[in-house]
Amino acid sequence: MEYNVNDKGFYGKFGGAYIPEMLYPNVAELRDTYLEIIQETAFQEQFYYLLKHYVGRPTPLYLAERLSEKYKAQIYLKREDLCHTGAHKINNTIGQILVARKLGKKSIIAETGAGQHGVATATVCALMGMDCIIYMGSHDMERQKPNVERMKILGATVIPATSGSKTLKDATNEAMRHWINHPQETHYIIGSVVGPHPYPAMVALFQSVISDEIKMQLQQQIGRENPDYIIACVGGGSNAAGAFYHFMDNKDVKLVAVEAAGKGVNSGQSAATTALGTMGILHGSRTLLMQTEDGQVTEPYSISAGLDYPGIGPLHAHLFDTKRATFYAVTDENAMKAGIALSRLEGIIPAIETAHALAALDEMQLQPHESRYSPQQARRYYSSNRDCPRPGCTR
């Protein structure tokens, strides 16, 4: 439990709840009740029912053979893109909207960068019949128009954030201001492992279904539950938190986090927080963030709206600080190349966020001896252990 949140809401030096008094009652209520709510049998049943039948979990763990050949390793893709709405974000929005209902909240607000969290939030609001307001940077609304349309079709109101760089940071500021103005009726569904405690811990917990499934699926497919590496992209870091979660305390599993270097880490147009950031306070938690010497938050840049954030969740700051995770920074250009490469090798077009994680494979210099199983072996094992019916199967 070395890497889990402590009872004061900190991951090592990082975390806490630096929030205005106006938000204290809401955040304190959540902090004091969320674990109890989540552990209730009725909650668990409904959560897992929806994950299975509504979201479509478990998502496949797919052995990418041609990609594996390219890197002389055995590479599996956890297909969170096959979740309902197209990303892992919905794991968290389902969990949080059930918590919000339990707390008697009537309306939902959220921030969104790429729009995936906004869509996932608008989706569960439609499902539960709750009012939904999404804040989105006006710049992001331009580059992610299809997601804006999806949110509107789902019945959400999308409000542009026009301050600062007009991206995720500013959308988050606006969502917090809305929450200050409407504290009693509203629950704020934060989409990443950022924000004041208990948000980082709660979001990580809802996303931990990812690593839970990876363990089971690896066991089924190749007879071992731990991979050598887990690689994930990090903006705020929710998919990475979910993918790392059940492996954090097992140091045989190396954790690799990939940030957006934008046009280059030292180009002045980057979102590589661990490379460029220092400790400070952003959106309610003490974490690593990109800032000036004077403590003003720096405007980040990345081609990927989902990674275009000047901070990083406190859990990841802690994983970085303790060197538990290795961090890479990948440029726009290399992410694009990796995305195209995966598309042509595997017939899977990844999100540009995910493409950053794929590009890290080029920098990792994986050694063949680290791969204990060949793809051929893996496929044989998988075929002999399949648990689903197939044509001609008499089982």
Place this chain on the structure above:
Amino acid sequence: MNRLDEVFQQKKANILSVYFTAGFPGLTDTIPIMTHLQDAGADIIEVGIPYSDPVADGPTIQESNQAALKNGMNLRLLLQQLKDVRKQINIPIVLMGYFNPVMQYGIERFCQECHELGVDGFIFPDLPMQMYLDEFKEAFEKHGLHNIFLITPQTSDERVRAIDKNSDSFIYVVSSASITGAKTGISSEQEAYFQRICDLKLKNPTLIGFGISNQETFEKACKTAHGAIIGSAFIKVLEHSKDLKTDIHNYIRSVKKAHENIIH
């Protein structure tokens, strides 16, 4: 003696505290604005440290923060500008802002320099009580600096009492669930909340802020509290001002008009 303590000893009602953002409208307006505020009859001055991401503030103060940063204001420069402030200003000075710039500056160094400059206290909206008690109280107290907490309509009586217990100056009563400058006027519901706080008989004095903009709202606030705080409304005066001295004097006089007659 801390000047905040002095003010509240001498004056029990109708205390007017005024907020402005340092570096706004002009980079070098800090000392002139403070001087005009004192001369016009403000009792306390709150000097805002501009920040890139002021989450508890509405558009007016957000824009003044952005403008000040664009003008080149930062914490180091502000402290330089305040170097000789006590040669001219004898009313209490409170620095208000978000905690990150102060953290980067270094808490100990910040407190020491503030003490030397003659600053009396701080308001950090995003520094909650527990964090303050655990990590920063010692440094603040060592240098004789008061920390001022906010309470809101949603703050439970129990927490209001805890905040009162851990306060050594006035308590900032946020008049409604809102960011700054979001609402104008005071409803009967808000007055009931002010009365509830008044009835708690706190050991510290209270000043009501958010939504105070003119004589009417100032007076309503003063009925149940020791005074009130004006922020966004004053920023709007500065924003449109062509002659800071005249406009500040006229505005402060218009807010305090009734009291000048009644008290003296």
